[in-house]
Structures are given as C-alpha cells and as structure tokens.
Amino acid sequence: MRASFSTAIQKAILVVLLMACPTFGEPGTYQALPLSIPLAFRWGYASEILSTLQPACGGQAVYVPLSDGTLISLSTRDGQLGWKTDTGGSFPTPPAVSGQSVYVLTEAFKLGDGADSESEPTLLRALSGTSGITLWARKFSQRAGEAVSVSGDQLFVTLVNEIYAIDRQGGQVRWSAKLTHTIGGVSETLGSKLYISTLGSYIYVLDQNTGKTLQRYRTRGEIAVPPVFHDDVVYLGTADGYLCALRVSGDNLITLWRKRAGGRVQSLVDAGDGLLVTTPDNFVQFFGAQNGKRRWKRLLPARLAEPILLAANEALFAPLGEDTCIVLSLRDGKQLNAISLGHDNSVTAAPTLCGGRLIIPTRAGLMAFAPAG
Numbered sequence: 001m002r003a004s005f006s007t008a009i010q011k012a013i014l015v016v017l018l019m020a021c022p023t024f025g026e027p028g029t030y031q032a033l034p035l036s037i038p039l040a041f042r043w044g045y046a047s048e049i050l051s052t053l054q055p056a057c058g059g060q061a062v063y064v065p066l067s068d069g070t071l072i073s074l075s076t077r078d079g080q081l082g083w084k085t086d087t088g089g090s091f092p093t094p095p096a097v098s099g100q101s102v103y104v105l106t107e108a109f110k111l112g113d114g115a116d117s118e119s120e121p122t123l124l125r126a127l128s129g130t131s132g133i134t135l136w137a138r139k140f141s142q143r144a145g146e147a148v149s150v151s152g153d154q155l156f157v158t159l160v161n162e163i164y165a166i167d168r169q170g171g172q173v174r175w176s177a178k179l180t181h182t183i184g185g186v187s188e189t190l191g192s193k194l195y196i197s198t199l200g201s202y203i204y205v206l207d208q209n210t211g212k213t214l215q216r217y218r219t220r221g222e223i224a225v226p227p228v229f230h231d232d233v234v235y236l237g238t239a240d241g242y243l244c245a246l247r248v249s250g251d252n253l254i255t256l257w258r259k260r261a262g263g264r265v266q267s268l269v270d271a272g273d274g275l276l277v278t279t280p281d282n283f284v285q286f287f288g289a290q291n292g293k294r295r296w297k298r299l300l301p302a303r304l305a306e307p308i309l310l311a312a313n314e315a316l317f318a319p320l321g322e323d324t325c326i327v328l329s330l331r332d333g334k335q336l337n338a339i340s341l342g343h344d345n346s347v348t349a350a351p352t353l354c355g356g357r358l359i360i361p362t363r364a365g366l367m368a369f370a371p372a373g
Helices: 008-020
Strands: 039-046 061-065 070-075 081-086 096-098 101-109 119-128 134-140 149-151 154-159 162-167 173-178 183-190 193-198 202-207 213-218 228-230 233-237 242-249 252-260 267-270 274-278 283-288 294-299 309-311 314-317 324-329 335-340 352-354 357-361 365-371
Touching: 061 352, 061 357, 070 101, 096 149, 119 154, 149 183, 154 183, 162 183, 213 252, 228 267, 233 267, 309 352
Parallel strands: none
Antiparallel strands: 039 365, 061 070, 070 081, 096 101, 101 119, 119 134, 149 154, 154 162, 162 173, 183 193, 193 202, 202 213, 228 233, 233 242, 242 252, 267 274, 274 283, 283 294, 309 314, 314 324, 324 335, 352 357, 357 365
C-alpha cells in the first residue's frame, strides 16, 4: 500500500530525510552513475514495511517488494507510484525484470498449529511492468530456492533440489531436472551451459536447452556461495574460509591457487580483474584473479547488504543497521565517498542503480540519490 505523506508520522519521516539530504534541481538522464561524486537526495518513498530484498530495476521504474506481500512500481524520476499489486503471499526472492515484464515468486501459508502449519505451493507470476496486471502464473509444489534467473527467452526457477526452465512469454515448463543435492544457486549461464552450485561440494553443468546433466564436479570443501566463472576457471568461496581458483579439465577440477580469506566466505563478487570477498567478521577483501594475491583489506562497521553494488572501478557497501553507505575504490580499497541516510535511519536491504538514481532501502523508506548540481 502506498504510504501517504499526509500523516504526522510520515511527515516526520520526510522531514528527517530532507534535513539529511537537501534536494537540488532535476538532473538529466544518466547512462551511468559514478558513485564517488557528490550525490544529492532526490526523492523519498516513506514506508515501514519494506522487505529485506533488493528492489528490481526496470529502466525508468523500480519494483519494490513489501513485507506484506505487496509489490509496488515507482518512477525512478520522482518516486511517484505507478501501480501496486497484492500477491497474497510473501516474497522468498527478489523480483526479476526482463523486457516489459516483472517476474515474482511468492509463498503463501495456511494458518495451523505451530510447527504443523502447511505450506501452499510456490507461485511464479509474470506481471506487466507498466500496469502490474498478471500475464500468467504457474504453481510449484516445493518451496522456492534462490532468485529467479533470466537467460534469453527462459526463466530458471530453483526449488530445493529441482530446477525448472520456464518459457518467459507464456509460462510453459520447457524442462525440469532433479538433482541429488540441495541447490545453492544458479551460478552462471555460459553459452548453452547452465552452471548450478549446491549447498554441499558439487557443481552441476546442465544443457540449458534440455536440462540434461553434462558434467558434475566435486570440489574441495563445502561451497559457501555461488561460484564465479571466467572461461575455463572456476572461483570458489568455501565454508572453511578459503578462496580457490580451479581450472576445468575434462571431468576434473585442477586447483590453480588457494588462499585463506579468513572466516566463512559470505559473498564472492566478480570485479573485473579481481574478486571481492566478504566474511562474517565484517571484512571486505580484494584478491587478484590471476594469482590470488590479496591487494587490500578493509574492516566495515557491520554485516553488508547483498548483493554488493559495483559501478566502474568503485563498489558501494551498505552495512545493515548503519546510517551511512560507503564507496571504496576497487584499485586500492580507499574510501571515495560516504552517503548519509540521516539521523535515526539505517540500511535494510541492498541498494540498486536504476534510471540514473542510486536507490537505497532504509528503515524509514526508500531513498533515491543522483549527482548534485
């Protein structure tokens, strides 16, 4: 439901936002948004029920999941409400956008006696990006796994240990595959191959046109996060705190290098010629992709909202529960910028870049920033 600024509480929220970040004239359209330059507050959408999921970008609209099961579309230019739709369930994963459609997974629950509550099927919907009207819907019997992935004219939906390829236009199931291990995520699609990591020590390679298993690799150590792929090299973050580079050789993975990252790898991000790694002790590190040499390491004030936002040679880190987002140089880890969210406010989910705006979900609502001037 659109939060009205007419109530006393919401007026107070808006005052806090405006005092923290004064507005400036409306900028033009930006193809890219450097994060290291001064950024000014442009608009705010007050809401106390933002979910902890990252909003999805649809060009000139941003699609925001709320914790009550409502999905809203806001203009990136001024934050005006385009549409809202009640999905009747909760969002286990962020929305996905492709073309003029928004794809959302929801889970509904029957009221029961404590642990005996029965789960309803997971529902995948395709919504019109311009109106929010449901174009098609498909039910699944298992609970949702990782985020919906889009590749060409297909959607990939993971449900515990099954993956489905769905026709993006009509919602028909093209194929499904059942794995012997719980899926951790769809890591990447390379050519006609689909790479899937599990919560154990396996990487599956499927033909994305048929779902047939082409290869299965067993890794050293439990895979903590979806791997990163470059040509025939796989980069892994493990549960026992290692970052590894492995070369694909036939049916085997050959270790090129293995470096200690500290605690369990919490996130692994492809950052061009290197890899960004975060660990639960609030450290972020940058490792060279060729030799695994650590170039820099920084301690941040809290656990980070994920995914981490990259722009050119910069990265924006949004510590959860903190009132400031930090921009670091990927080259040397030095701080380039700090974006204040205002007094008594804090980050609740990962920011996104959309329509020339940096959009940050906060405890007070959504905040949008653009270059000052």
